[in-house]
Amino acid sequence: MVKARWFGMFVGMAVIAASMFALPPSLRLYVFDCGQLNYNNASAYQLKPEEVARTDMGMGCYLVAHPKGTLMWDAGAIPDGSWKPTGSPMRLHFMLPDKTERDVTITKPLKTQLAAAGYSPKNITYLAFSHYHWDHIANANDFASATWIVRKTEHDIMFSAPEVERTIRANYDKLGKSKKVILNSEDYDVFGDGKVVLKSTPGHTPGHQVLYLDLPKTGKVVLAGDLYHYPEERTLNRIPPRDFSPQQTAVSRTALDAFLKQTGAALWIQHDVTNHAKLKKAPEFYE
Numbered sequence: 001m002v003k004a005r006w007f008g009m010f011v012g013m014a015v016i017a018a019s020m021f022a023l024p025p026s027l028r029l030y031v032f033d034c035g036q037l038n039y040n041n042a043s044a045y046q047l048k049p050e051e052v053a054r055t056d057m058g059m060g061c062y063l064v065a066h067p068k069g070t071l072m073w074d075a076g077a078i079p080d081g082s083w084k085p086t087g088s089p090m091r092l093h094f095m096l097p098d099k100t101e102r103d104v105t106i107t108k109p110l111k112t113q114l115a116a117a118g119y120s121p122k123n124i125t126y127l128a129f130s131h132y133h134w135d136h137i138a139n140a141n142d143f144a145s146a147t148w149i150v151r152k153t154e155h156d157i158m159f160s161a162p163e164v165e166r167t168i169r170a171n172y173d174k175l176g177k178s179k180k181v182i183l184n185s186e187d188y189d190v191f192g193d194g195k196v197v198l199k200s201t202p203g204h205t206p207g208h209q210v211l212y213l214d215l216p217k218t219g220k221v222v223l224a225g226d227l228y229h230y231p232e233e234r235t236l237n238r239i240p241p242r243d244f245s246p247q248q249t250a251v252s253r254t255a256l257d258a259f260l261k262q263t264g265a266a267l268w269i270q271h272d273v274t275n276h277a278k279l280k281k282a283p284e285f286y287e
């Protein structure tokens with residue numbers, strides 16, 4: 001009897017601890033280091049090796065914390081459960097379903113970094129990806145309790161038969177049962193105040209999108225997903241031939257340029273390894 005009461009108290013305290021995360025008084029952006037893709041094939045991006053300062057790619061995951069809830073943006077390249085962290089950078093080599101090989105250096109699991117910022121996957125209100133490729137969805141299943149905001153075209157491809165290439169379905173299949181907000185090509189104002197907006201930018205994939213943030217101190221920022229990978233794609237106007245529709249990518253880039261001009265927002269190219277290295281990482285944050 002006494003034991004049962006103690007156990008009840010323990011469970012009660014655990015429940016309180018799990019729900020004790022605080023939404024911030026104003027908008028914040030946490031940046032997580034989700035590894036570095038060691039890559040050396042500039043020609044896949046219509047660039048000559050000598051035209052690209054660095055061919056490896058940074059890989060960020062991002063948590064947007066708003067007074068009304070949270071949004072996880074992109075979920076990394078390597079599932080936390082698939083490797084054992086040592087505290088030092090680890091080089092992982094693996095083959096994708098399309099039989100191409102990849103080499104990623106990673107140091108900290110996403111959930112460890114999320115916890116350091118004071119959050120767990122249960123505290124995530126919304127989940128959205130720039131697109132479905134393997135290097136953006138690896139930890140998606142951890143966030144299946146969130147409401148998934150997804151473009152219809154993207155959703156349909158992700159669950160099509162046969163399985164689509166350039167991704168790993170087992171890493172996101174639990175989202176099939178998640179609550180969803182299904183979008184077409186409209187802008188989507190996540191918290192209703194214009195500060196966190198998903199913008200459709202198809203081309204790299206049919207339902208590719210970018211994330212606009214209006215941060216109180218940092219200012220306006222667009223997280224570019226894979227609308228660009230290398231900054232040189234932007235300065236030299238090159239489009240990856242392997243994009244689902246290079247033509248759509250061109251249209252999306254032009255439309256986003258007009259938006260950047262109109263708003264004065266800065267463009268953060270997520271795979272730009274130099275920019276990614278410069279960003280402050282969680283538990284520090286942008287506000």
Ligand SMILES: [Zn+2]
Nearest residue numbers: 133135136226
């Ligand atoms: Zn990518």
